Amino acid sequence: MPTKGYFPTEADLGAQGAKQKTFHELAAATTRKHFGNKIFVRAVVEISNFCRENCHYCGMRRDDKDLHRFRARHEQLAELLIQHRPASVTDVNIQAGEDPVAVREIALPLIKTLSRETNLGISVCLGTLTPQLYDELQNAGASIFIMKFENADAQQYELLEAPGTLDERITHIRLLAEKNWNVSSGFIAGLPGQSPRDLLKNFELARALPLNGCSVSPFIPGEKTPLAKFPTADPNETFNCVAALRLMRPDWVIPAVSAFNLAAQDGYRRGLRAGANLVTINLTPDEFRGDYIIYKRDRFIMTEQRVLDAVAAENLEPSKMSLADFYRRKKLNVVAEKIPVSA
Ligand code: 5AD
Numbered sequence: 001m002p003t004k005g006y007f008p009t010e011a012d013l014g015a016q017g018a019k020q021k022t023f024h025e026l027a028a029a030t031t032r033k034h035f036g037n038k039i040f041v042r043a044v045v046e047i048s049n050f051c052r053e054n055c056h057y058c059g060m061r062r063d064d065k066d067l068h069r070f071r072a073r074h075e076q077l078a079e080l081l082i083q084h085r086p087a088s089v090t091d092v093n094i095q096a097g098e099d100p101v102a103v104r105e106i107a108l109p110l111i112k113t114l115s116r117e118t119n120l121g122i123s124v125c126l127g128t129l130t131p132q133l134y135d136e137l138q139n140a141g142a143s144i145f146i147m148k149f150e151n152a153d154a155q156q157y158e159l160l161e162a163p164g165t166l167d168e169r170i171t172h173i174r175l176l177a178e179k180n181w182n183v184s185s186g187f188i189a190g191l192p193g194q195s196p197r198d199l200l201k202n203f204e205l206a207r208a209l210p211l212n213g214c215s216v217s218p219f220i221p222g223e224k225t226p227l228a229k230f231p232t233a234d235p236n237e238t239f240n241c242v243a244a245l246r247l248m249r250p251d252w253v254i255p256a257v258s259a260f261n262l263a264a265q266d267g268y269r270r271g272l273r274a275g276a277n278l279v280t281i282n283l284t285p286d287e288f289r290g291d292y293i294i295y296k297r298d299r300f301i302m303t304e305q306r307v308l309d310a311v312a313a314e315n316l317e318p319s320k321m322s323l324a325d326f327y328r329r330k331k332l333n334v335v336a337e338k339i340p341v342s343a
Pocket of ligand 1: 057058059148150186187188217218219220221222259294295
């Protein structure tokens with residue numbers, strides 16, 4: 001299978017057995033060619049589970065009036081990240097439900113403290129915000145924005161009550177990229193009613209967007225969501241999507257998401273074998289973890305040990321360079337290439 005200009009087919013996304021093995025090996029080899037055996041290691045802190053959105057797939061949707069809502073204290077998180085982060089962590093992702101109060105009161109002060117006191121690269125995953133807030137986050141020191149488009153079919157997007165409209169989401173992704181953010185997006189594979197053709201549309205959209213990375217989340221039926229009765233995503237299809245993303249965009253950063261472990265035994269390792277090159281250690285304080293339920297109460301928490309064991313078991317190594325520095329360097333290289341040698 002040639003990788004130049006690769007775009008997946010329905011057959012690729014449905015591959016099984018020997019065909020699938022070859023497909024994933026090609027994706028893994030492509031990853032090694034671009035990133036060696038290094039895997040980016042970031043921490044995530046989940047700072048608030050308040051959410052003004054109502055996504056049918058998500059356990060933190062606003063209609064769940066029974067969920068205990070929390071906001072963390074930025075001082076506590078700063079202490080944790082400055083004094084007690086694992087040595088392998090080079091970046092932190094600050095994540096929340098869509099809660100502008102938490103952006104102002106927790107994320108911004110936390111980012112300012114971390115930029116002042118550490119070399120950590122800073123990513124945020126905080127939903128669709130105002131351009132002013134994007135600027136404030138960037139000025140505080142964040143450089144990577146995670147904004148998932150979730151589902152490339154506008155009609156399904158609307159039915160699922162995903163954030164705003166698909167058009168608006170795409171506009172925000174483009175705006176962030178124009179403002180010099182490194183943008184990573186993502187979609188959910190195996191949503192109820194998603195046909196193979198629908199799944200492919202996610203690749204068409206991802207390919208057209210100004211991204212540095214993209215995730216695939218296997219659909220996990222959330223206990224108290226309208227989609228509770230639907231089946232979990234097919235793990236084969238999920239990891240085929242990872243391999244296809246890698247072959248489509250050899251230089252993208254593709255995360256192994258914790259939901260891989262909910263979709264399959266050894267899911268995290270299978271993700272790494274299909275071309276993922278970013279892992280995440282969950283450092284959310286214990287007291288909050290239980291209420292940050294994207295899927296279900298019984299979360300599969302990726303601890304430092306689990307993450308590093310999976311990386312080592314695949315003969316890979318934590319990257320010493322942060323994701324933020326990696327992107328910075330890449331941009332400098334692009335600029336350098338544009339300057340004529342004689343200049
Ligand atoms: N299954 C898979 N992914 C989900 N997400 C939320 N709920 C689910 C689910 N049930 C993903 C979405 C969201 C991110 C926080 O988690 O992509 O943006």
